[in-house]
Amino acid sequence: xxxxxxxxxxxxxxxxxxxxxxxxxxxxxxxxxxxxxxxxxxxxxxxxxxxxxxxxxxxxxxxxxxxxxxxxxxxxxxxxxxxxxxxxxxxxxxxxxxxxxxxxxxxxxxxxxxxxxxxxxxxxxxxxxxxxxxxxxxxxxxxxxxxxxxxxxxxxxxxxxxxxxxxxxxxxxxxxxxxxxxxxxxxxxxxxxxxxxxxxxxxxxxxxxxxxxxxxxxxxxxxxxxxxxxxxxxxxxxxxxxxxxxxxxxxxxxxxxxxxxxxxxxxxxxxxx
Amino acid sequence: xxxxxxxxxxxxxxxxxxxxxxxxxxxxxxxxxxxxxxxxxxxxxxxxxxxxxxxxxxxxxxxxxxxxxxxxxxxxxxxxxxxxxxxxxxxxxxxxxxxxxxxxxxxxxxxxxxxxxxxxxxxxxxxxxxxxxxxxxxxxxxxxxxxxxxxxxxxxxxxxxxxxxxxxxxxxxxxxxxxxxxxxxxxxxxxxxxxxxxxxxxxxxxxxxxxxxxxxxxxxxxxxxxxxxxxxxxxxxxxxxxxxxxxxxxxxxxxxxxxxxxxxxxxxxxxxxxxxxxxxxxx
Numbered sequence: 060x061x062x063x064x065x066x067x068x069x070x071x072x073x074x075x076x077x078x079x080x081x082x083x084x085x086x087x088x089x090x091x092x093x094x095x096x097x098x099x100x101x102x103x104x105x106x107x108x109x110x111x112x113x114x115x116x117x118x119x120x121x122x123x124x125x126x127x128x129x130x131x132x133x134x135x136x137x138x139x140x141x142x143x144x145x146x147x148x149x150x151x152x153x154x155x156x157x158x159x160x161x162x163x164x165x166x167x168x169x170x171x172x173x174x175x176x177x178x179x180x181x182x183x184x185x186x187x188x189x190x191x192x193x194x195x196x197x198x199x200x201x202x203x204x205x206x207x208x209x210x211x212x213x214x215x216x217x218x219x220x221x222x223x224x225x226x227x228x229x230x231x232x233x234x235x236x237x238x239x240x241x242x243x244x245x246x247x248x249x250x251x252x253x254x255x256x257x258x259x260x261x262x263x264x265x266x267x268x269x270x271x272x273x274x275x276x277x278x279x280x281x282x283x284x285x286x287x288x289x290x291x292x293x294x295x296x297x298x299x300x301x302x303x304x305x306x307x308x309x310x311x312x313x314x315x316x317x318x319x320x321x322x323x324x325x326x327x328x329x330x331x332x
Numbered sequence: 333x334x335x336x337x338x339x340x341x342x343x344x345x346x347x348x349x350x351x352x353x354x355x356x357x358x359x360x361x362x363x364x365x366x367x368x369x370x371x372x373x374x375x376x377x378x379x380x381x382x383x384x385x386x387x388x389x390x391x392x393x394x395x396x397x398x399x400x401x402x403x404x405x406x407x408x409x410x411x412x413x414x415x416x417x418x419x420x421x422x423x424x425x426x427x428x429x430x431x432x433x434x435x436x437x438x439x440x441x442x443x444x445x446x447x448x449x450x451x452x453x454x455x456x457x458x459x460x461x462x463x464x465x466x467x468x469x470x471x472x473x474x475x476x477x478x479x480x481x482x483x484x485x486x487x488x489x490x491x492x493x494x495x496x497x498x499x500x501x502x503x504x505x506x507x508x509x510x511x512x513x514x515x516x517x518x519x520x521x522x523x524x525x526x527x528x529x530x531x532x533x534x535x536x537x538x539x540x541x542x543x544x545x546x547x548x549x550x551x552x553x554x555x556x557x558x559x560x561x562x563x564x565x566x567x568x569x570x571x572x573x574x575x576x577x578x579x580x581x582x583x584x585x586x587x588x589x590x591x592x593x594x595x596x597x598x599x600x601x602x603x604x605x606x607x608x609x610x611x612x613x614x615x
Contacts, residue, residue, distance in 0.1 A: 069486075073463035125352075132349050143349070145602045147356050152598050152605070154547045156565035157587035161359040164366060164580055170375065172362065210356065211609070218610035260454075267456030270549045274569065288458035288550070295462045296554055305462040312459060319454060 077306035126212020193283035219253030366584035395581035419484035427492025435500035453490035499533030536608030
């Protein structure tokens, strides 16, 4: 229908663009795979690729672990539960750009509240330049992504937990299963289908992330924290090399495609089991 | 429930939960405190004496006034509101119709089409922003709200369709069949019977679509350029940072005020939002 057109047309336009030599104000001509060849030999692109996988992998593991923990904590009855649940979703619904600015201010090299706290606690003696060092900058970005993603995991996994009948747990407890065993043999397998879909969403969103890195570091210091999207933006829009930018963002496609296909096949297998 | 002594409940339950809530909410507290803190306190180095980061005794509104007097902040809010509302309405309309069609009408390939919708809903915006920018330019839509109103539905419609499809499938067919037997046409049955039953679903997808479009950044960043056309996230990013100078006070005030509409909408419909979110991940 119309939808296919909406996605398919820009997609083919993008492929066409990535195969040309277009710049801003110059439509360019067909150059074949030259752009792809060029980015393949580009060392920044290699860093970008590595960053994206590292960023996606680390954040997903932490988001899943912490989100599941939070979901299990919330899956009991206590006073003020509705309120707590409403509040913890805030990081997920507040516009990412705006909340990221709050983090950027917290990580500010000179006025950092995090540095102040660590200093007062006696953990550090000199200031840490969070966003000036490549590794620290990447770590900061990963922390913020986890902060933003945990509520989503927690709330959706909580919904999954609530569909698991407590009787199963009681039965397992009567049979002598310890809490950890009950989690591993009852909760985890039953939660698997929901977990997989949530992970699929999160992986795609994280892989293609833009806002967070753009606001926090803009890809810096010295192009050390670029993801596909921010590097594509910097080349395509920032310096006007439209064709190369389009090629970089399209380079995400095969990876995303493989991730989606593998995950969907796996989900189908788990669901039919 | 955790069995046993009180200390076990604290160690395994209360303390972790309090830590989670604290970490998740702290940046917002920091946003608020910065908004009301005068510049003199704001730019005091972190290791200075009598530095008091968590509280201020001299609250001020200067940053908020700055925002409304020196920048187009009010204009950005209106732009964002307009764009978010219109694109949400368009997407809801299309999503409800398409979702109904996919869930109820038995036409060939309905299953395949459903999967296709799911796939398009997974396409991230960052994949296609450069070619879309070219298309927008070719249609001379650059730097107008219509550039965003027409592109946001590309990710909102698949989302609404997917969610509504789930809702419509959960409504028993018999309800509609009763109406049909009583002589209602398919249209009438849909408008008078099915849509009213599906109102919670429509609300959920509407709210999520609204927050998504308020949240959207890269399209707005690329398609809009003049200061008075910008949306809140883009305006705050581009107009409150000049070169390397960050205007942290107004920046945080802008972030706070820019978050409030979403937070209000959300707080009224928490339950709908949560049910929509959980519905959106049902395979």
